[in-house]
Amino acid sequence: MTTVVDQAPSRLAPADMARAAGIGLRTRRLRSILSALGIMIGIGAMVAVLGLSESSKSDLLSQLDALGTNMLQVQATSGIGLGPGTLPDEAVAMASRVGPVEIVSSVGSVSGANVYKNDLIPDTQTGGLSVVVADPNLLETLQGMMADGVFLDEASPDFPVTVLGSVTAERLGIRDIETPTVVWLGDEWFAVVGIMDTLALSPDIDRAALVSVAAAESYLDYDGVVGTIYVRVDPSEIDDARNVMPATVNPENPDQVQVTRPSDALEAREAADTALTNLFLGLGAVALLVGGVGIANVMVISVMERRGEIGLRRALGATRRHIAVQFLGESLLLAGIGGVGGVLLGALVTAGYAASQGWDVLIPTVAIVGGMTAALLIGAVAGLYPAMRAARVSPTDALRTL
Amino acid sequence: MNRALHLEGVVKTYPGTPPVHALAGVDLSIDDGELVAVVGPSGSGKSTLLHIMGTLDRATSGVVEVAGVDVAELSDRDLSALRAHHIGFVFQQFFLLAGESALDNVADGLLYTGMALGDRRAHASDALSRVGLASRATHMATKLSGGERQRVAIARALVGSPRLVLADEPTGNLDSRTGMDILGLMEDLNLEGTTIVVITHDPTLADRLPRRISMLDGLIVDDRLGVPA
Ligand SMILES: Nc1ncnc2c1ncn2[C@@H]1O[C@H](COP(=O)(O)OP(=O)(O)OP(=O)(O)O)[C@@H](O)[C@H]1O
Ligand SMILES: [Mg+2]
Secondary structure (H helix, E strand, O other): OOHHHHOOOOEOOHHHHHHHHHHHHHHOHHHHHHHHHHHHHHHHHHHHHHHHHHHHHHHHHHHHHHHOOOEEEEEEOOEOOOEOOOOOOOHHHHHHOOOOEEEEEEEEEOOOOOOEOOOOOOOOOOOOOEEEEEOOOHHHHHOOOEEEEOOOOOOOOOOOEEEEOHHHHHHHOOOOOOOOOEEEOOOOEEEEEEEEOOOOOOHHHHOEEEEOHHHHHHHOOOOOOOOEEEEEEOHHHHHHHHHHHHHHHOOOOHHHEEEEOHHHHHHHHHHHHHHHHHHHHHHHHHHHHHHHHHHHHHHHHHHHHOHHHHHHHHHOOOOHHHHHHHHHHHHHHHHHHHHHHHHHHHHHHHHHHHHHHOOOOOOOHHHHHHHHHHHHHHHHHHHHHHHHHHHHOOHHHHHHOO | OOEEEEEEEEEEEEOOOOOEEEEEEEEEEEEOOOEEEEEOOOOOOHHHHHHHHOOOOOOOEEEEEEOOEEHHHOOHHHHHHHHHHHEEEEEOOOOOOOOOEHHHHHHHHHOOEOOOHHHHHHHHHHHHHHOOOHHHOOOEHHHOOHHHHHHHHHHHHHOOOOOEEEEEOOOOOOOHHHHHHHHHHHHHHHHOOOEEEEEOOOHHHHHHOOEEEEEEOOEEEEEEEOOOO
8 A cells, every 4th residue: 555655756847847937927027027127227237338348448459459559659758857858869860770660750849839820819828739840750650640631741842831630620620621721830820731630649749730840940949859759669579669768869868768658548548447347337236136136025925925826736746846946937037037138238238339439349248148147146046035935835824815 | 445535533733822723633534436525614624624634734643544655654745746646636716827728727737747748738638628618728717707717626636637636615616506517527526436525515515425524623523424426
């Protein structure tokens, strides 16, 4: 008479487990969607932040790639007690003799010469714009582009000409050079022959009106002093070049020479963005946590409401474990739906914003995988307590309720 | 003849002040193939008795044997397996799953046996035909009338061909005419050899059954064989 004990145990096939877990969702759709919303927003925020930071970083990198990170900017150290500082006359020639240097271009400034739209504006209103004396190869060295017109060239024309940096042109309200335009550079009218595109690596030049050395000498009071030297060097030897540069351009006082790498600043900007990214990730994590609490709450209510169902399933032969797995599965399903929705939402936001910025859309796999993992983890934690409660429901008590 | 159920000095006490003695010492034997009615006033312990016979609850003391096996020796998992394979339940409140069709509700009677869904549905389809509801198979449980729901519940109880079916006031929510139909289904099932215990408040229903047990205050006060139907 042991036939009863010998029989097969209660079994619930995995597919049936999934179906059982989905039953609560099917019968309570709106509530399920609402409870998944918290997770969705949390994951969405995290995926969007990671996607956006990745997209913007890749954009920056391609920008850096285009600009080249092999430019060095050589200046005399300025500061209290040192005065404006100047480089020796032979600095340009010396710099070009450094092995890895590929191209050298120097600029100087004309003290006292400012940029005005016309000669009626008081001298003191400089607008933060300056007159810069540039070599013809400056455009090439900076790898800049012309927005309109042409750059300064070797052949100095009979009349004074200037090329405007992008900020200068904007401040002066000059959009193109179709209508002949002149600007007042301190002592003289200069014809505008070109407008440059924004130079990501040398914002100083953006805020300048450029004139040739010849023009500066004949029309302005230029003493030939070189302020800054821009050099492009072989990318593999950039550190060497950077190290020897001070002693090369100013052998007597190498400590009065400052060598910077403008692309470093762009990279620093990226690092600053990381802090913001972390902040938003933190906010996303908080939303995720709140979402998890929401799911736990809904699951606890669901267990109380479905006591009858629990009692019935126990009568049909479900073990406590089967009941626990069903409710845990439901919680995982809710969180999983939230996770998938969140990844889609985050991807959508990233795609939308990246498109508006003209970036390539990049959503890191780690954001998608991490987002889903986080969602499921939260779902598991949120479902654990309700599932245990459901498993502990006494079948007789459950069947008495209605 | 084998004993489907055997209870000896079964006591069920619910703690509290004062404690409730829902069953105060029940001795009862039911043979395989019997059809038994349990009657008694509200609170007399009928449902408690049914739950203990169905292994949904354990007795505070006494011996409970189902098909000759002392259930006290079985683990919770063993009892679940016993219910999955061996015992069918029918309840006054039907307990159909709202999100499922009539067919799937019946198929759920086999859910915890590990049978594949296709096979469960095939069996469920047969069971629905037996209770005369083949045409309602695809209807959602919520769209059915009370009598139809109880027939679905009976189909669910019998789909696994259990040896024992326990029904707690299966006609309690139905009009007397429908109640008679439901009882007819039970009688048919019993004719095939299934042992059935039915709790009922309806004396005319109870009188139709071959054996009637009367309960009062947690005790069996009368146990008589009636006119066989
Ligand atoms: N979980 C519980 N805790 C305390 N007392 C309980 C519990 N369950 C049942 N009881 C009590 O046990 C007694 C028997 O209850 P039971 O449900 O078996 O009665 P019944 O004969 O089925 O009544 P009815 O005809 O109304 O369904 C009742 O007095 C009831 O209040
Ligand atoms: Mg009862």
